[in-house]
Amino acid sequence: MSGALVPRRPWRDRRIVQGVSGGIAAYKSVQLARDLTRLGAQVDVVLTRGATRFVTPLSFEALTGRKVLTELFSADGAAMHIRLGVEADAVCVAPATADLIARAAAGRADDLLTTTLLATRAPVVICPAMNDRMYAHPQTTRNLAYLQDELGYAVAGPATGPLAFGEGEGPGRMLEPPDIVEHVGRALEKDAFLAGRQVLITTGPTREPVDPVRFVGNRSSGRMGHALARAAWRRGARVTLVSGPTHLARPPGVQRTRVATAREMLDAVAEAIPRADVVIFAAAVADYRPARARSGKIKRARESASLSVELTANPDVALDTLPLRKPGARVVGFALETDDLLARARTKMERKAFDLIVANHARGPGGGPFGERNAVTLLAPDGPPEELPLMPKDEIAEAVLDRLDGAPARRFSQASS
Numbered sequence: 001m002s003g004a005l006v007p008r009r010p011w012r013d014r015r016i017v018q019g020v021s022g023g024i025a026a027y028k029s030v031q032l033a034r035d036l037t038r039l040g041a042q043v044d045v046v047l048t049r050g051a052t053r054f055v056t057p058l059s060f061e062a063l064t065g066r067k068v069l070t071e072l073f074s075a076d077g078a079a080m081h082i083r084l085g086v087e088a089d090a091v092c093v094a095p096a097t098a099d100l101i102a103r104a105a106a107g108r109a110d111d112l113l114t115t116t117l118l119a120t121r122a123p124v125v126i127c128p129a130m131n132d133r134m135y136a137h138p139q140t141t142r143n144l145a146y147l148q149d150e151l152g153y154a155v156a157g158p159a160t161g162p163l164a165f166g167e168g169e170g171p172g173r174m175l176e177p178p179d180i181v182e183h184v185g186r187a188l189e190k191d192a193f194l195a196g197r198q199v200l201i202t203t204g205p206t207r208e209p210v211d212p213v214r215f216v217g218n219r220s221s222g223r224m225g226h227a228l229a230r231a232a233w234r235r236g237a238r239v240t241l242v243s244g245p246t247h248l249a250r251p252p253g254v255q256r257t258r259v260a261t262a263r264e265m266l267d268a269v270a271e272a273i274p275r276a277d278v279v280i281f282a283a284a285v286a287d288y289r290p291a292r293a294r295s296g297k298i299k300r301a302r303e304s305a306s307l308s309v310e311l312t313a314n315p316d317v318a319l320d321t322l323p324l325r326k327p328g329a330r331v332v333g334f335a336l337e338t339d340d341l342l343a344r345a346r347t348k349m350e351r352k353a354f355d356l357i358v359a360n361h362a363r364g365p366g367g368g369p370f371g372e373r374n375a376v377t378l379l380a381p382d383g384p385p386e387e388l389p390l391m392p393k394d395e396i397a398e399a400v401l402d403r404l405d406g407a408p409a410r411r412f413s414q415a416s417s
Contacts, residue, residue, distance in 0.1 A: 004392075005035055005038040005039055006038070006039070006040075006392075007038075007039060007040025008039060008040065008392075008394065008395060008398075009398055010185050010188040010189045010234065011036060011039035011040050011041045011181075011184070011185060011188065012039065012040030012041070013040060013041075013042075014040075014041050014042070014089040014090070014188055015041070015042050015044070015087050015088050015089045016036055016041045016042070016043050016044070016088065016089060016090050016091070016092060016184065017043075017044050017046060017084050017085075017088045017090075017091045017092070017116060017120070017122075018032065018033055018036070018043050018044070018045045018046070018091075018092050018093075018094065019045075019046045019048075019091065019092065019093035019094075019096075019100075019113040019116070019117075020045065020046070020047050020048065020051040020055065020093075020094065020095070021048045021050060021051055021093065021095060021096055021097045021099070021100040021113065022048055022049070022050020022051045022052075022053055022054060022097060022099075023050075023054070023095040023097045023129045023130065023174075024054060024129075024164050025094075025095035025129035025173070025174035026051050026054040026055045026095055027054065027055060028094070028095070028174060028176070028177055029045075029055065029094050029095065029177075030055060030059050030060060030063065031177040032092075032094055032177040032180055032181065033045055033060050033063055033064050034063040034064075035177055035178070035181050036181060036184065037063060037064045037065070039181070042066070043064045043066065044066060044069065044084060044088075045057075045060040045064060045066070045068045045069070046068075046069045046070070046084070046112050046113045046116060047060075047068060047069070047070045047113075048070075048100070048111055048112075048113055049070070049111065050097070050099075052070065057070065069084070069112055070112065071112060072111055072112045072115060080112065082119050084112075084116045084119070084120070085116045085117075085118075085119030085120030085121070085122070086119065086120070088116075088120050088122040089122055089188055090122050090123050090124070090125065090184055090187045090188050091116065091117065091120050091122055091123070091124045091125070092124075092125040092127065092180065092183075092184050092187075093113070093117075093124070093125070093126050093127060094125075094127035094129075094156075094174060094175075094180055095127060095128070095129030095174045096126045096127055096128050096129065097129065097130055098128075098130045098134045098135070098137075098140050100113070100114075101126065101128065101140065101143045101144060101147065102139070102140075102143050104117055104126070104143075104147060104153075105142075105143035105144075105146045105147055123152075123154065123187035123188075124147075124151070124152075124153045124154065124187075125153070125154045125155075125156055125180070125183050125184055125187050126144075126147060126153050126154070126155050126156070127155075127156045127157055127158075127174055127175055127180055127183075128140075128144065128155065128157055128158045128172070128174070129157075129158060129172065129173065129174035130158075130172050131163060131164070131167055131172055132163060132167070132168075132169075132170030132171050132172040134172065135158060135170075135171055135172040136171070154183060154186070154187055156175055156179070156180060156183040156252075157173075157174060157175040157179075158171055158172050158173055158174060158175065159171075159173045159174070159175050159176075159179075160172075160173065161173040175252075179252045182230060182233070182234060182251070182252045182253070183252060183253075185234040186233065186234045186235075186236065186253070188234075189234045189235045189236065191235035191236055191401075191405075193235075193404070193405040194232060194235040194236055194237040194278070194401065195235065195236030195237070196236060196237070196238070197236075197237050197238070197277040197278060198237070198238050198240070198275050198276050198277050198278075199229075199232045199237040199238065199239045199240070199276065199277065199278045199279075199280070200239075200240050200242070200269070200272050200273055200276035200278070200279045200280070201225050201228050201229050201232070201239065201240070201241050201242070201279075201280045201282060202225060202241075202242045202243075202265060202269060202280070202281050202282055202283035202285075202317065203222045203224065203225020203226060203228075203229070203241060203242070203243050203244065203246070203282050203283050204220055204221075204222035204225060204243045204244030204245060204246040204283055204284070205217050205218045205219070205220035205222070205244045205245060205246075205283070205284050205285075205286070206244045206245075206259070206260065206261050206262045206264075206265060206283070206284075206285050206286045206314075207244070207245055207260050207261065207286075208261055208262065208286050208288070208289035208290060208293075208314070209261070209289075209290065209293040210290050210293060210294065210298070210309060211293065211294035211295075211296065211297050211298045212294075212295075212296070212297055213297050214297075214298070216286060216288065216289060216290060216309075216311070217245075217286060218284050218286060219284075219370050220244070220283070220284035220369070220370075221246060221248070221370065222243060222244065222246035222248050223248065223372060223393050224282050224334070224369070224374070224393050224396070224397070225241065225243065225280070225282035225283060226241070226243075226246075226248050226251055227393045227394045227396070227397040228280055228282060228397040228400065228401070229241045229251045229254045230251040230252075230254070230394070230397070231394070231397040231398055231401055232278070232401060233251060233252070233253045233254050235401065237278070238255075239251075239253070239254045239255065240254075240255045240256075240257065240272050240276070241254050241255065241256045241257070242256075242257045242259060242265055242268045242269055242272070242283070243256055243257070243258055243259070243283075244259060244260065244265065244283055244284075244285075245258075245260060257272075261289065262285045262286055262289065262314035262315055262317065263314070263315060265283060265285060265317055266315045266317050266320060266321070269317055269321050270320075270321050270324055273321050273324045273325055273326070273329075274324050274325075274326055275326065276325075276326055276329055277326065277328075277329055277330070278329065278330050278331075278332075278404065279325065279329055279330075279331045279332070280331075280332040280400075281317065281318045281331070281332065281333045281334060281354075282332075282334050282358075283317070284336065285314065285316075285317050286314055287313065287314055288311035288312065288313060288314060289311065289312060289314050290309050290310065290311060290312075291310040291311060291312040292310070316352075318331075318333060318352045318354075319351070319352050322352065322353060330355045330356075330404055331352075331353065331354050331355050331356075332354060332355065332356045332357070332358065332400060332404065333348060333349060333352055333354040333356075333357045333358070334357065334358045334359075334360070335348050335349075335357055335358070335359045335360070336360055336361075336362055336369055337359070337361065337362065338361070338362045338363065341359050341360075341361055341377070342359060342377065342379065342385060345357050345359035345377075345379055346379060349379060349381065350381075355380070355381070355404070356378060356379070356380055356400070356403055356404060357378075357379045358376050358377075358378060358396075358400060359376060359377045359378075359379055359385075360374055360375070360376045360377070361375075365390050372392060372393060373390055373391060373392050373393065374390070374391070374393060374396060375387075375388060375389055375390040375391070376388050376396060378399070378400070378403055380403070386403075
C-alpha cells in the first residue's frame with residue numbers, strides 16, 4: 001500500500017470484524033485496526049481472553065472509535081455473535097494462533113470470536129502467527145488446509161522472519177499490517193470480470209548501461225504499475241508484474257519478474273503475454289540505449305570537456321509482442337507527452353492496438369507522472385476523452401480497471417499501420 005491512507009475502495013463504508021487471538025503478534029493488530037479505519041471501514045474488534053494479555057481494549061477503542069468486544073455473554077446481548085457475523089462484510093483474524101486455528105477447524109464455539117466465525121457467511125481471512133515448529137506440525141497443516149479447502153477461508157501468510165525472542169527465524173511470523181490490509185481488500189472485492197483471469201503488467205523504468213556504473217534511464221518510479229497490480233490482485237486476478245528497477249516492495253499475491261533493460265523486459269513480456277487475458281503496458285521503457293556498452297568504467301579525461309555516446313533504438317515492447325497476444329485479450333497502454341498529448345496518444349493507441357490508453361502530461365499538476373498523485377485522461381477507440389482530476393495513483397488504477405470491464409476487445413488487424 002502506498003501513499004496516505006484515506007477512505008477508498010474497497011474498504012470505504014464496509015463493516016469488518018477484526019478478531020485478535022493471544023499471541024505476541026497481537027501488538028501489530030493495533031496498527032491493522034487503525035489502517036482499516038483510516039481507509040474508511042467500520043472495524044469491530046473482538047479480543048479473545050488470551051489476546052487481552054498482550055493488548056488492551058482501550059488501544060483499539062482509541063483508534064477505531066468503537067467499543068471492543070471480549071465476552072460471549074455480556075450486557076451487549078447474548079446474540080452479539082449473530083449480529084457481528086450477519087452484519088460483517090469480512091472477518092479477519094490477526095493474529096490467528098495455532099489454538100485459534102484448531103478451534104475454528106473443529107467448529108468450536110467457546111468464545112465470542114469462534115462463535116462469530118460460525119455465525120458469519122462473510123469471507124474470512126486467517127493470518128497465522130506462531131512458532132515455526134508449531135506451524136510445521138502436521139496437525140496445524142491439516143487444520144489450515146481444512147479451513148481453506150472445506151470452509152473457503154483465505155489464509156494470509158505466514159511470513160518468514162524473526163520470531164519471538166529466543167525463537168530465531170523461520171516461517172510463522174504474522175504478515176505486516178499493510179499486507180493484511182490488501183488481503184482484506186481482496187476479500188471485500190467482487191469483480192466478475194477480473195476474478196480468476198491472468199493479468200500482465202509492466203512497470204518502472206529501464207536502465208540501459210553505458211558502462212558498469214552508468215546508465216541511460218528515466219524518472220519513472222513504478223508507482224502506477226504497482227498500484228495497478230495491487231488493484232487487479234484485490235479484484236481476484238492472477239497478476240504477473242514485469243518490473244524495471246524500483247525500490248517498491250512486491251505487492252502481496254503478485255508474481256514479480258525483475259528486469260533492467262528494454263531487451264530484458266521484451267523477453268519477459270514475450271514469455272508471459274500469450275497466457276494473459278489483460279495486458280497493461282505501464283512501464284516507461286527507454287526508447288534508446290548506448291550502441292556499445294563499455295566493459296570498463298569510462299574515465300574522465302581532464303583534457304576533454306565532453307563525451308559522446310552513440311545511441312541506438314530499443315525494441316518497442318508493446319508493438320513487438322502484439323502478434324503474441326492472446327486472442328480477445330484486453331490491452332491498456334500509457335502515453336507520456338510534453339505537447340499534443342491527446343493527438344499523440346490516439347495515434348499510439350491505434351498503432352499498438354490498445355483498447356484503452358492513459359494519457360498524462362510530463363509537466364502535469366502534483367508532479368505529474370513522477371509523483372504519488374497524477375491527473376490523466378482516458379481514451380478509448382470510440383467516445384470522447386475522459387479527464388480524471390488530480391488523484392492518488394491507487395485511485396487512478398481503480399478507474400482504469402473499471403473502464404476495462406466495458407472495453408471491447410480490439411482485432412489485431414487494426415494495428416496493421
